[in-house]
Amino acid sequence: AGDSLCSGIGAGDSCLWRYHTCTAGSSSKSDGGSSSGSESSKDSSRCSTPVLDADRHERLREKMRRRQDAGDKWFSLEFFPPRTANAAVNLISRFDRMGAGGPLFIDVTWHPAGDPGSDKETSSMIIANTAVNYCGLETILHMTCCNQTKDDITGHLQKAKRLGLKNIMALRGDPIGEEWEEEVDGFNYAVDLVKHIRNEFDDYFDICVAGYPKGHPEAESYEADLRHLKEKVLAGADFIITQLFFRSETFLKFMKDCQAIGITCPIIPGIFPIQGYHSLRQLVKLSKLEVPQEIKDVIEPIKDNDAAIRNYGVELAVSMCRELLDSGMVHGLHFYTLNREVATTDVLKRLGIWKEDPRRPLPWAVSAHPKRRVEDVRPIFWASRPKSYIYRTQEWDDFPNGRWGNSSSPAFGELKDYYLFYLKSKSPREELLKMWGEELTGEESVFEVFTCYITGEPNKNGHKVTCMPWNDDPLATETNLLKEQLEKVNRRGILTINSQPNINGKPSTDPIVGWGPSGGYVFQKAYLEFFTSSEIVMALLKVLKKYELRVNYHIVNVKGQNITNAPDLQPNAVTWGIFPGREIIQPTVVDPVSFLSWKDEAFALWIEQWAKLYEEESPSRMIIQYIHDNYYLVNLVDNDFPLENCLWQVVDDTFELLNSPTQE
């Protein structure tokens, strides 16, 4: 010990001081430093939803930069709006599936002929809205400007902003008709649109513009086109996505030329995996690109063999992408998917940048709407219908964060339209009838459908039941943990629609029940939700008296008769996680008040999704109607999460009581 101690640290071992240092006075304004080197977001020194971190709070250009700084390679996916409502339903499931591979963003093209800014379910605007809000994908909406008034454009941009879209691909678009003349004060070039967005919306949107590795076909020269590109960047574009090309050299030369004239923003190569002879020819015609001879030589001989062309296209794309990535100049790849799944997914998997991360930031599907970025608590009831939950809460000004009870009394939007395309079953009526029965003979046929859904075994007509009105997907992996018991109780008329096992501190990286950052521990209280007859409810209520201190219950029928032992109508947290250096996250609650809104939806699904498959007055329809009118919806929580789940015992006791001769 001596008197030069303090200076000794400062000078002698400066690497110890690599972390954030700040003086006492400037506490809250200072940036958060961390040893992992991640940058904190600009708008606040603290993130209010600890578990979601930067990824949910950053804007696209920041995410791009962070990935680049970290040396992570990424990809993005381009889609066009579908022509029909059915195709829209399919595209949405494709978003969900391809979203699982971890694209940095997707983009939706603008089809001037297809009423792109309208509320139609096939419009560019609504498809992009669905991608952001319901699929939770970072999304770029394309927008073209030629032949449009400033008011039209501003209207589209305002609508996009309102819907939660934060990124615009600013394009000129193809002039309608052969002859095209500049309009004075009109939008003649993409650069006009970029300027307009920056003038009217300041820095709200991230703006992307198109680059042409071979020069725009209408440009005077390659050099002139580069100068136009620089103008677009100077006007406020944040990054560039290129037109497709066939050789990596084409892109790398273009990139160097861009850098040489001072374009420093990210430039993302557009990759087009050849998927078929005709689609290639059409695209080449539209883009006025020339297909290199060596490619033509391969394709022409196999032009009628789709599979062979696709295999070749995948090979070609993989080797070109490898060259791009290996150059060290490319960090992200943009794929023109043509709304198809297989070729692009193949390329991504072979490149090793398709990353199905089983770890979820939260146990439920997060929306990407900026208004919802603090959201981290939801009622468990919509676990299998997250899109319905998002739809019914879209008008909320604030989203519960930290604690559900802090939110004001929740007003759920009415769910009048069960056929909204993002809520629609992926299966058509005929398939549903095969799964759920062309003809029902009694309540027992309904028990059988529920049981087959749980077991995965085919029904008596040999069809597997892969979805239910309350769950459009097969059983979750987590629910599989409960399969045996679920099968047993469904056979006896406890018609389960939601459940989770109790979990007493599994690692947050657990592949089945884990979520949130690594190094944490996740917990659950056992939960069971089911429809059942009033006879069973009577016995159940007697049994529940024995479990009064341990089990919380809510029992309600379609008329709203409601029996509960929830103290003061308080929510019960049933999923929570403890993470290093964070506050507690409790993403799922059983909320007695919301349960009554969910109840309306859960009962209505019997009629809307199931009963209406059958003729009016038909016996099958009357059976479902009877269940709808007379059954109860029950939820049970076992509060003693460190002990063995007692809910199965509760059900066993109930049947024992029902079968006991001494029952009055």
Added chain:
Amino acid sequence: AGDSLCSGIGAGDSCLWRYHTCTAGSSSKSDGGSSSGSESSKDSSRCSTPVLDADRHERLREKMRRRQDAGDKWFSLEFFPPRTANAAVNLISRFDRMGAGGPLFIDVTWHPAGDPGSDKETSSMIIANTAVNYCGLETILHMTCCNQTKDDITGHLQKAKRLGLKNIMALRGDPIGEEWEEEVDGFNYAVDLVKHIRNEFDDYFDICVAGYPKGHPEAESYEADLRHLKEKVLAGADFIITQLFFRSETFLKFMKDCQAIGITCPIIPGIFPIQGYHSLRQLVKLSKLEVPQEIKDVIEPIKDNDAAIRNYGVELAVSMCRELLDSGMVHGLHFYTLNREVATTDVLKRLGIWKEDPRRPLPWAVSAHPKRRVEDVRPIFWASRPKSYIYRTQEWDDFPNGRWGNSSSPAFGELKDYYLFYLKSKSPREELLKMWGEELTGEESVFEVFTCYITGEPNKNGHKVTCMPWNDDPLATETNLLKEQLEKVNRRGILTINSQPNINGKPSTDPIVGWGPSGGYVFQKAYLEFFTSSEIVMALLKVLKKYELRVNYHIVNVKGQNITNAPDLQPNAVTWGIFPGREIIQPTVVDPVSFLSWKDEAFALWIEQWAKLYEEESPSRMIIQYIHDNYYLVNLVDNDFPLENCLWQVVDDTFELLNSPTQE
């Protein structure tokens, strides 16, 4: 199964339906029903601080009614304001000690001669303020009205409201001087004050008035006095506390007479345990009461034996209280303590209504200010200085609730005056010198003081160290769990000021670490906070690299140099609880931002509380000053709460590194 199922439940077994039923539409407005029969509070259908429940949200009259309905007996305690600042410090510790027995409320008398509404530390107003805010006690402030203007009274009431006082005992007070005349439009009787409070403050205050079991000495008659009492109740008084009396029959007759003329509010008997000959004589003279002959007969012969009189007084009070409680008419007892502790505590313990409930609603001392009723998260740093935390946050408009990170950047009030009477050490300077050393010979003498505080062993001069600048009380029971390790590290210059063990799901009723409602589970991350030399900090930082993913740390010196690995300056929850039917409660966090405010206070205490005990320029003072200037304040959290606490290993590794010859 039949078609009368539904009606079958409703009619056949109506007892099943004793719980809350509500129809779907009226969800959030309906009262929460619960099988335990507790009533939900009126102002909201949901309580935002789930763990604290009714007790913290109800007003005094509601608490009184709830206790009565539940058949719980309760007590309350009356104090008068002290004459000197030192006496105020003692009275505050008495509040803390007697508060532990669970009084329903305390009340503070109004001393017109003592500037009762002023900001002096001995004023009635400030003593009541301290009781509510700093001791967390439901408090009634007395107020007398005669010889005061309406403006004076309104001013006092406004101030009381601002300070968080919710209850007033409205009294006439003794006229100054012998002759007293009614003032026109003035306050002549307590009833005028009751009316004034209701006029000016509506229903804000709960109002208590005095009852005279033998009639007020100045009343025309007992009957006339009863009528006056009824007027006070009709004017808006919520309950009555009586003057003292010597026989239970006196009170019971009075109560029946009150009921006979239609007084239905609670009437609480005032109990005066005789504690000495002279105090009894003085009180009797003031109150113009007559002491029954049988009491005089006992007291007169032993009038010089204080202990004997007090024993008799306790006996007498116990038997009178038993008669009152046994009558079934009395639910609460009000004690005139004369600011003394022993006699009243004895009576309460012998009656079995002194209830030291080891279970705490939260792990820290809750304030009773109405503004703070939602508060349920605090930084751990002030764990041993809760009054300082309350003082420094008194200007906050909102208090963190659910999650610390939700609160806006916390602005802590400056702590300029370390001699505020509610922050002052209970021990005088001479005692502190005995504990902390008349003369320090080096840093090691300081280590020795810290070590003696931990072990409870006397120091080398034979004095036990029962408090430290950072902790005015002996070691907490919980900290005792860590005693052995703490002793070891303090001896070596890791000067600990705060710590908690890790807890992986102990029952919430655990006598040492439990808190919150029963049936829950409590958890903690291990925490250690200490001052140490820069030499040790250098080694510690190297060791911490090995624990990077497991241990969060903050290391800061008095100049504000700050080293941390906290991600994005986020708070780390270190205490939390999971309860049946509730959301997660996380009452304690390590907040990197608040730590810098705490740091200023923690360092200043070296100087303010310790260095200043010694002469300027004295070696002892310079040693403390050196530590203040050169040591670091360190906090460590082990995030892996289910594993064995690794913080001791971190410290061991640090000393090993320091002692290793290969250290560069």
